[in-house]
Amino acid sequence: MNHNYTDPDIDDFIIPDEEPVNNSYHQSSQPPPPPTNTSTNSNTGFLPWTKVDLSSTFTPFTSSKAFTDNNTVREHQYSGGDTLDEPVLTTLSRDLLRIWKRLTIVIWPHQLAKLASKQQGILIDFANSNGINLPESIRNRRISVSNNDEDEAQSTIDFNNLDWDLWGPLIFSLFYSVVLGMSSKTNTNSVFSGSFSFIWIFFIVIGLNIQLLGGNISFMSAISAVGYSMFPLTVGELICSLFIGWKFLRLIIMAVLCIWSIYSGVLSLKCSGVLPGRVLLAVYPVGLMYSVLSWLSVIT
Amino acid sequence: MSQHNENNSLIDDLIDNDEPETTPMYASSQAPQAPQVIEPQIPQPKSHMFQLNFYKKFFDLNTEDFFEKIKNAINPFNHQLNLIKEDDEEITELYGFFWITGTLIFLMFVSSTGSNLLSNWLHSKKDKEYEYNFDLLTISISLFYGYNLIVPFILFSVTTWVLKFPERLSLTKMVSVFGYTNILWFPITIINFLIVLLINNEKHHTLLNILEWIIVSISGVVTGLSNLSKIGPVLLKNLSLIGDVDPQRNYYILMGSLIFAHMIFTVLVKISFFGISV
Numbered sequence: 383m384n385h386n387y388t389d390p391d392i393d394d395f396i397i398p399d400e401e402p403v404n405n406s407y408h409q410s411s412q413p414p415p416p417p418t419n420t421s422t423n424s425n426t427g428f429l430p431w432t433k434v435d436l437s438s439t440f441t442p443f444t445s446s447k448a449f450t451d452n453n454t455v456r457e458h459q460y461s462g463g464d465t466l467d468e469p470v471l472t473t474l475s476r477d478l479l480r481i482w483k484r485l486t487i488v489i490w491p492h493q494l495a496k497l498a499s500k501q502q503g504i505l506i507d508f509a510n511s512n513g514i515n516l517p518e519s520i521r522n523r524r525i526s527v528s529n530n531d532e533d534e535a536q537s538t539i540d541f542n543n544l545d546w547d548l549w550g551p552l553i554f555s556l557f558y559s560v561v562l563g564m565s566s567k568t569n570t571n572s573v574f575s576g577s578f579s580f581i582w583i584f585f586i587v588i589g590l591n592i593q594l595l596g597g598n599i600s601f602m603s604a605i606s607a608v609g610y611s612m613f614p615l616t617v618g619e620l621i622c623s624l625f626i627g628w629k630f631l632r633l634i635i636m637a638v639l640c641i642w643s644i645y646s647g648v649l650s651l652k653c654s655g656v657l658p659g660r661v662l663l664a665v666y667p668v669g670l671m672y673s674v675l676s677w678l679s680v681i682t
Numbered sequence: 683m684s685q686h687n688e689n690n691s692l693i694d695d696l697i698d699n700d701e702p703e704t705t706p707m708y709a710s711s712q713a714p715q716a717p718q719v720i721e722p723q724i725p726q727p728k729s730h731m732f733q734l735n736f737y738k739k740f741f742d743l744n745t746e747d748f749f750e751k752i753k754n755a756i757n758p759f760n761h762q763l764n765l766i767k768e769d770d771e772e773i774t775e776l777y778g779f780f781w782i783t784g785t786l787i788f789l790m791f792v793s794s795t796g797s798n799l800l801s802n803w804l805h806s807k808k809d810k811e812y813e814y815n816f817d818l819l820t821i822s823i824s825l826f827y828g829y830n831l832i833v834p835f836i837l838f839s840v841t842t843w844v845l846k847f848p849e850r851l852s853l854t855k856m857v858s859v860f861g862y863t864n865i866l867w868f869p870i871t872i873i874n875f876l877i878v879l880l881i882n883n884e885k886h887h888t889l890l891n892i893l894e895w896i897i898v899s900i901s902g903v904v905t906g907l908s909n910l911s912k913i914g915p916v917l918l919k920n921l922s923l924i925g926d927v928d929p930q931r932n933y934y935i936l937m938g939s940l941i942f943a944h945m946i947f948t949v950l951v952k953i954s955f956f957g958i959s960v
Contacts, residue, residue: 572817576820591780659746660744660745670788677791681796
């Protein structure tokens with residue numbers, strides 16, 4: 383086991399990341415929860431071990447109650463709040479306002495640019511301090527831990543706007559397929575059902591794809607981001623099928639709107655945290671899907 | 683000194699813990715020397731095929747590697763691939779297969795519908811407007827994904843369970859080879875536009891049809907050769923390893939059926955995507 387490759391700097395990289403978490407864990411949970419007993423003992427007894435198995439040392443934390451209590455998960459479903467004793471109209475208007483807020487991000491995606499670059503910076507720092515290629519087993523947990531350490535307070539407001547809900551994807555996919563079906567003269571039914579199922583299969587595949595590539599973005603929030611970013615496309619489709627008959631003009635309009643959609647989709651996904659080296663790979667299918675949809679609305 | 687040694691190996695463990703299996707091995711070998719250390723319970727990231735984590739290893743890919751692979755795939759006679767399953771080798775990713783095929787489907791659909799529209803707009807005197815067929819999208823999805831999955835799978839099952847190759851072919855690698863070969867179809871989707879742009883379908887219908895048959899068959903031959911040149915040597919090597927009486931005969935049968943499947947596929951591509959219907 384005597385290797386000639388020794389670099390003391392690696393220790394410097396690893397320790398600061400880990401020690402605070404370790405300490406806080408020990409302070410916060412004086413009576414350690416049953417499943418983590420063995421590892422807690424070993425951690426206190428023999429410190430270098432904590433540096434070795436990042437995967438093993440983090441599992442107790444992520445699975446323990448202390449971790450789940452102390453660390454709020456940043457990305458969650460939007461769930462209205464207490465809606466029992468308030469009028470229905472209030473609830474509705476609040477939810478609609480919510481969807482509208484999410485939409486404004488899509489309409490003017492540039493407001494996310496700063497957040498996205500910051501988020502990517504965090505991820506890149508994280509990747510650098512861990513060697514070039516991140517080991518698969520550690521990746522997700524490590525990202526979530528390091529994210530929670532840093533600038534939580536600044537970005538909560540922005541992140542609240544990125545909570546996922548499926549209203550946007552549902553509304554836009556329905557709207558898109560209805561318009562596409564109506565504007566097709568011969569086979570309305572098959573076009574509607576085909577495009578609707580096509581969109582949702584694509585949503586699912588894109589969500590899975592992002593999950594498989596790694597990153598700390600959840601399946602549902604990926605679908606939500608992709609679905610909301612469809613908004614420019616649906617608007618363009620409506621305009622094209624109502625007012626514009628000339629296919630060439632349609633092509634130009636849809637190309638512009640498609641780029642808009644892709645841009646806002648990319649920024650949303652970047653904020654949610656796709657791994658730095660793989661943003662293009664995660665985003666490419668989204669671009670492909672938007673291109674298919676825009677082409678369909680051009681030729682219908 | 684021993685502490686130092688240990689530190690060395692610890693650092694090393696940090697560096698190359700790409701393979702999670704090394705950790706328990708190392709721990710067990712160290713255990714007698716340092717019995718006072720209580721091992722942390724290492725939960726292996728075990729996952730079976732109905733969990734998402736199982737498929738994560740097939741998508742472990744960075745953007746740069748992906749472009750490198752695409753560059754390799756553009757040259758149809760690149761023999762750098764090793765199709766035989768080896769444990770120490772990295773697992774092939776399926777991202778390329780999935781999304782390159784997806785892109786090809788999109789391009790074929792655009793090329794087919796777009797060229798029809800273009801022809802209708804430029805050359806057609808009739809008032810009849812071109813109405814695209816939505817089923818074309820469904821057909822193309824099943825055709826391309828079907829061919830690129832089913833043929834490698836059949837080849838894999840025949841070589842593994844019928845002929846019993848000593849060195850198993852890797853199914854994922856074959857699928858990946860077929861997927862990356864699809865890049866070679868891309869040029870004809872653009873050439874198709876040019877042909878339609880330059881040749882009037884109503885006046886020179888036969889000429890246009892012949893030209894399209896030619897471009898499709900050229901791409902068919904190139905992609906087919908690309909696949910065969912990667913799969914062929916492995917097949918021949920394995921067949922001679924079996925100690926068959928006549929390895930050449932089996933080799934020709936396998937290659938012949940692959941060629942036949944590819945020919946059918948090419949013809950289907952021509953019929954479904956190329957040609958002006960209006």
